[in-house]
Amino acid sequence: MESAKKLVEVKVEGRDQIKLESLDQQNKVSFIGCFEFTQLVKSYRAKFGNDVYKWPVPSGSTHSEMVIREFVKKLKGTWDYPYKDExxxxxxxxxxxxxxxxxxxxxHTHELASRWTGCSTACGTCKPDVEKIIKYRVG
Ligand code: FES
Incomplete structure (x- = not known):
């Protein structure tokens, strides 16, 4: 019989990571990160249980909430990131x-994203896409 494998992973480079690995319907969730992030994951486990598929989608704009929101939405199949190109x-x-x-x-503003990354500092055509991503991420 062939094994059914699944991997859902969300991470912030050099910071936080949460991962679900499934093999033959056995789920293993692992996470690492800063104090705020690990506390939020632990509070979700305490409130909603170990079955991450049953976790609600978090609201809020902290980095921890954004990472867990992406993770839960990917599990539920509702992650619809507004920009697809690399x-x-x-x-x-x-x-x-x-x-x-x-x-x-x-x-969380176009000005900051532009200042931190250098995006939108020439023709400005990408500005609406940056704003779409900010809106999707932060709300
Ligand atoms: S400044 Fe971003 S595409 Fe031109």
Whole structure:
């Protein structure tokens, strides 16, 4: 019989990570990160149990809430990130991932995302996409 494997992972580079590995319907959840992040994961486990598929989608704009929100939405199949290309700012060659990580780390306005990553500092065509991502991430 063939094994059914599944991996759902969300991470902030050099910071927090939460991962679900499933093999033949056995789920293993692991996480590492800062104090705030690990406390939030532990509080979710305490409130909603070990079955991460039953966790509610968190609201809020802390980096921990954003990471867990992405994780839960991916588990539920409702993650619909608003920008699909790898590179977001073509003038400055700034990747979508770089901008996204900056947003998670606190760049919650277009001005900050631009200052931290260099995106949108030439033609400005990418500005609406940066704003869409900020809105999707932060609300
Ligand atoms: S595409 Fe980002 S500044 Fe031109």
């Amino acid at each position: 590179e977001l700012c073509h003038c400055r060659h700034v990747s979508t991932k770089t901008v996204d990580q900056a947003i998670i780390n606190g760049a």
